[in-house]
Amino acid sequence: MAMTFVALPTEVVRAYQQGAHDANGQVPERAVSEGGGNPCRHCLRMIAEGAGMLIxxxxxxxxxxxxxxVGPIFLCAEPCARGGGEAVPEMLASPEYIVRGYGPDDRIIYGTGAVVPTEAISARAEAHLADPRVAYVHVRSARNNCYQLRVDRAQDAFGESILIRKKREAR
Structure with missing residues (x-):
């Protein structure tokens, strides 16, 4: 199944970078990355040591x-290019993550959540996205449940899910 790893939308990130309030109604904190443990949810890379970041x-x-x-995330303090695509992003550098499916109502699909080794993220997400109850998948920190990124079914040039199109064509 074709799927894509999805970063936070650029317009959301730019608003945070310009001081928009977060989900708790607070201005994002500014800090300096110590390197290695601060994944940006927009470029989907680790924030370099010494670079400005938002918490x-x-x-x-x-x-x-x-x-x-609602939970804590890191973002590059300066504008960065939006990451994403078919490959597991480099920011997923921990040994394991929670992979969990959500329905079109944005609620957890019970039984889909599991801690999986990083190298199994794609297979687990693909299995969830093959379930018609699952609209999308979250990848979250296995230690703290922090949101990392979203995984969606890949879209064709017309915005239709490739999986849905293949099922329709098979009829």
């Missing part, structure tokens, strides 16, 4: 609701 509370869901977790 803020983010809710990667469209609206508050019981399953809409």
């Amino acid at each position: 803020l509370a983010h809710r990667p869901f469209p609206a508050p609701q019981p399953y809409a977790e």
Whole structure:
């Protein structure tokens, strides 16, 4: 199945970089990266040692609701290019992560969450996205449950899910 690793939208990140309030109503904190442990959720790379970074509370869901977790994330303090694509991003450098499916209502699909080795993220996400109940997948820190990125079904040039198109064509 074709899938894509998705970074936070550029317009959301630029707003934070310009001082917009985070999910807790606070201005993002500015800090200097010590290197190695500060993954930017926009460029999907580690923030280099000595580079400016933002620390803020983010809710990667469209609206508050019981399953809409809020948690800390890091972003490059200066504008960076949006990352993403079919390859597992380099920022996923820990030995394991939580991989969990969510429905179109942005609620957890029970039974999809598991801690998996980093090298198994793609296979686990692909298995979740093959389930018609799952709209998208989150990859989260295995130690602290921090949001890392989203995984979606790949879209064709017309914005249609490749998986949905293949199922329709098979009929």
